[in-house]
Amino acid sequence: GQNIDQPTEMTATEGAIVQINCTYQTSGFNGLFWYQQHAGEAPTFLSYNVLDGLEEKGRFSSFLSRSKGYSYLLLKELQMKDSASYLCAVIFTGGGNKLTFGTGTQLKVEL
Amino acid sequence: DGGITQSPKYLFRKEGQNVTLSCEQNLNHDAMYWYRQDPGQGLRLIYYSQIVNDFQKGDIAEGYSVSREKKESFPLTVTSAQKNPTAFYLCASTDTSMNQPQHFGDGTRLSIL
Numbered sequence: 001g002q003n004i005d006q007p008t009e010m011t012a013t014e015g016a017i018v019q020i021n022c023t024y025q026t027s028g029f030n031g032l033f034w035y036q037q038h039a040g041e042a043p044t045f046l047s048y049n050v051l052d053g054l055e056e057k058g059r060f061s062s063f064l065s066r067s068k069g070y071s072y073l074l075l076k077e078l079q080m081k082d083s084a085s086y087l088c089a090v091i092f093t094g095g096g097n098k099l100t101f102g103t104g105t106q107l108k109v110e111l
Numbered sequence: 112d113g114g115i116t117q118s119p120k121y122l123f124r125k126e127g128q129n130v131t132l133s134c135e136q137n138l139n140h141d142a143m144y145w146y147r148q149d150p151g152q153g154l155r156l157i158y159y160s161q162i163v164n165d166f167q168k169g170d171i172a173e174g175y176s177v178s179r180e181k182k183e184s185f186p187l188t189v190t191s192a193q194k195n196p197t198a199f200y201l202c203a204s205t206d207t208s209m210n211q212p213q214h215f216g217d218g219t220r221l222s223i224l
């Protein structure tokens with residue numbers, strides 16, 4: 001199968017940095033997305049990686065290693081509003097633009 | 112204002128009843144998708160359509176049906192054959208240019224009476 005693995009839960013402190021990891025099978029990989037989802041709301045797009053390396057967007061960065069089947073989302077200067085679920089989703093070849101989602105990582109930011 | 116509109120926000124289904132969830136987009140996207148999300152779970156693909164008058168089954172299509180008669184609209188019917196329909200349903204759309212992000216509606220929460 002095309003499993004996408006993420007930790008279920010993480011807790012971090014306001015102002016700190018947190019790294020959320022995602023691993024996937026490398027066969028047929030064609031791009032990876034990160035989404036943020038607050039409870040009961042729609043997922044919102046955060047970042048896209050298809051080449052190896054780091055993509056930076058303000059407080060959020062995303063890294064990809066295609067050979068290792070590994071990505072992470074880095075959140076800096078954490079704020080209480082960053083408490084949400086973070087979803088890793090992969091496009092595999094042959095599936096059009098279909099996304100395969102991981103189960104999401106529930107991040108709790110504490111004072 | 113461009114976006115995706117799902118309605119209703121909350122929906123209740125009686126035993127043996129079919130219900131239809133609406134999804135409309137004015138983003139001029141060719142591709143549209145329906146996902147189901149259960150508590151603590153990721154999104155699972157029900158059906159998707161990459162062009163008008165064509166659609167394909169996703170990973171969990173049993174008990175659901177769709178139509179794509181117009182580019183803007185992709186309604187999902189939850190039939191009585193779906194024995195566990197209680198979930199959060201999300202509709203998404205995207206441009207079919209390679210690897211564009213999907214844009215999501217605000218979701219419909221379906222419960223059983």
